[in-house]
Amino acid sequence: MAEFVGAIDQGTTSTRFMLFNHSGEEVAKAQLEHEQILPQAGWVEHDPIEVWERTRTVIEQALQRAGLTGRDVAALGITNQRETTVVWDPRTGRPFGNAIVWQDTRTDRIASALEREGKGEVIRRKAGLPPATYFSGGKIQWILDNVDGAREAAESGEAVFGTMDTWVLWNLSGGTNGGVHATDVTNASRTMLMNLETLDWDDELLGFFGIPRRMLPQIRPSGYHYADTVAGGPMGAEVPIAGMLGDQQGATVGQVCFSPGEGKNTYGTGNFFLLNTGTEAVPSESGLLTTMGYQFAGGEAIYCLEGAIAVTGSAVQWLRDQLGLIRSAEESETLAKQVDDTGNMYFVPAFSGLFAPYWRSDARGVMVGLSRFHTKEHVARAVLESICYQTKDVAEAMAKDSGVELEFLKVDGGAVVNDTLMQMQADILGTPVARPQVAETTALGSAYAAGLATGFWNNLDELRENWQEDKRWQPQWSADQREAGYAGWKKAVERTFDWVDVG
Numbered sequence: 001m002a003e004f005v006g007a008i009d010q011g012t013t014s015t016r017f018m019l020f021n022h023s024g025e026e027v028a029k030a031q032l033e034h035e036q037i038l039p040q041a042g043w044v045e046h047d048p049i050e051v052w053e054r055t056r057t058v059i060e061q062a063l064q065r066a067g068l069t070g071r072d073v074a075a076l077g078i079t080n081q082r083e084t085t086v087v088w089d090p091r092t093g094r095p096f097g098n099a100i101v102w103q104d105t106r107t108d109r110i111a112s113a114l115e116r117e118g119k120g121e122v123i124r125r126k127a128g129l130p131p132a133t134y135f136s137g138g139k140i141q142w143i144l145d146n147v148d149g150a151r152e153a154a155e156s157g158e159a160v161f162g163t164m165d166t167w168v169l170w171n172l173s174g175g176t177n178g179g180v181h182a183t184d185v186t187n188a189s190r191t192m193l194m195n196l197e198t199l200d201w202d203d204e205l206l207g208f209f210g211i212p213r214r215m216l217p218q219i220r221p222s223g224y225h226y227a228d229t230v231a232g233g234p235m236g237a238e239v240p241i242a243g244m245l246g247d248q249q250g251a252t253v254g255q256v257c258f259s260p261g262e263g264k265n266t267y268g269t270g271n272f273f274l275l276n277t278g279t280e281a282v283p284s285e286s287g288l289l290t291t292m293g294y295q296f297a298g299g300e301a302i303y304c305l306e307g308a309i310a311v312t313g314s315a316v317q318w319l320r321d322q323l324g325l326i327r328s329a330e331e332s333e334t335l336a337k338q339v340d341d342t343g344n345m346y347f348v349p350a351f352s353g354l355f356a357p358y359w360r361s362d363a364r365g366v367m368v369g370l371s372r373f374h375t376k377e378h379v380a381r382a383v384l385e386s387i388c389y390q391t392k393d394v395a396e397a398m399a400k401d402s403g404v405e406l407e408f409l410k411v412d413g414g415a416v417v418n419d420t421l422m423q424m425q426a427d428i429l430g431t432p433v434a435r436p437q438v439a440e441t442t443a444l445g446s447a448y449a450a451g452l453a454t455g456f457w458n459n460l461d462e463l464r465e466n467w468q469e470d471k472r473w474q475p476q477w478s479a480d481q482r483e484a485g486y487a488g489w490k491k492a493v494e495r496t497f498d499w500v501d502v503g
């Protein structure tokens with residue numbers, strides 16, 4: 001019997017392929033970055049062909065490194081950067097331009113027009129989302145309106161839409177030769193086009209964006225036998241693709257947040273704090289998103305509240321790549337540790353406007369409270385603090401909307417290797433922070449969905465047993481210190497507002 005489950009994690013900066021054993025331990029991994037295409041201020045694109053090629057390569061590399069073949073893999077899960085939009089011709093596999101990435105703000109006028117025309121309320125009520133550049137609906141509209149021939153092709157079935165899960169699934173299952181065109185409920189819930197109650201595309205919402213229904217994928221549960229990989233593809237065998245989940249929902253599953261009131265915070269390019277609200281879609285009054293959590297094979301749909309923050313780890317990349325203050329992400333910790341505080345200076349990385357809980361596309365980044373005294377060490381510390389203060393903002397909103405007081409915060413993602421950041425987070429939140437032993441929770445979650453659907457795992461208790469704590473940080477700040485620090489942050493956030501004209 002095949003002893004492993006595979007997972008593709010098609011992320012914003014890289015694509016990984018991992019194999020997990022029955023205990024949820026990682027036994028093989030390969031990872032490759034792809035190009036971040038930045039054609040003009042506010043635009044972020046990926047080349048879908050490059051992403052698919054990287055996906056093929058990481059699968060082949062990981063299998064080879066582990067000395068395994070596709071026949072050792074019981075099932076395959078796919079997890080992905082959410083919202084990123086690709087439109088392609090299913091007859092040729094050729095995309096209508098590059099994929100528009102979730103961080104891209106070119107659709108700011110589409111989003112503000114929806115609000116102005118009173119459609120925002122309908123979108124909030126039906127899809128659980130505020131109109132924003134972040135979600136796929138506006139990005140599809142932009143492609144249909146701006147790429148030559150795209151609208152006619154979409155109307156005649158010669159252009160189809162997918163988020164990255166759909167694109168990878170279609171390619172893995174045969175592409176132009178019978179590739180399956182489907183997505184899961186979690187990814188569909190990030191488009192502004194799916195009705196959270198019916199779990200289907202909603203005609204009124206489609207009408208707001210002028211999107212023909214026939215270009216959209218079938219919506220399926222997260223745990224579902226979508227298709228088999230083709231033997232001629234990178235798996236080299238027919239393996240059931242049986243799990244698909246947006247990456248933040250993947251991490252929620254990988255962190256075994258299966259009961260209402262359980263949640264996790266992921267620290268990657270952005271930060272994403274999800275709280276399980278069970279079978280109830282809880283509307284937010286505090287700027288959070290109501291979104292799908294997961295739906296396992298044969299199970300009920302589970303909802304989450306989400307605090308999505310656009311820029312966290314990518315602010316560290318900015319320190320490295322744009323400012324050249326550090327040579328590696330790890331160096332942010334070395335620098336920040338050399339000072340005790342930021343000298344009352346704040347950095348707010350509103351590079352793509354501000355997401356939760358503010359949803360201000362007119363905001364742009366600021367550094368405030370600067371004096372001659374400040375050094376690059378202070379700047380590094382302020383960048384790390386900005387990650388923690390943004391999390392504090394969403395944690396406050398989460399407590400208000402859900403009434404849940406977390407006993408401790410489960411964390412994961414690329415930046416949680418930074419112990420200084422984790423201590424700051426505990427201090428700023430006033431809540432302990434706990435890191436699990438398996439850091440790749442995102443991929444693990446999609447492996448769990450696929451493994452549950454194929455009988456590799458039998459129940460949620462088996463998965464709960466796999467979760468092991470690595471390290472925990474206790475808050476050390478006094479209540480006064482925490483309050484004063486947060487008051488300064490709120491003032492700094494106000495300074496970002498009303499900077500660009502979004503019509």
Ligand SMILES: Nc1ncnc2c1ncn2[C@@H]1O[C@H](COP(=O)(O)OP(=O)(O)O)[C@@H](O)[C@H]1O
Nearest residue numbers: 011013268269313314316329330413414415418
């Ligand atoms: N030691 C560190 N300190 C702070 N940030 C870090 C550190 N190591 C990695 N990061 C940040 O984590 C992010 C990568 O995390 P990852 O989970 O791989 O991202 P994604 O899935 O969004 O591509 C990068 O933005 C990087 O700047």
Ligand SMILES: O=P(O)(O)OC[C@H](O)CO
Nearest residue numbers: 011012081082268269270
């Ligand atoms: O690929 P990540 O980890 O940056 O995640 C991106 C999110 O899914 C965007 O919603």
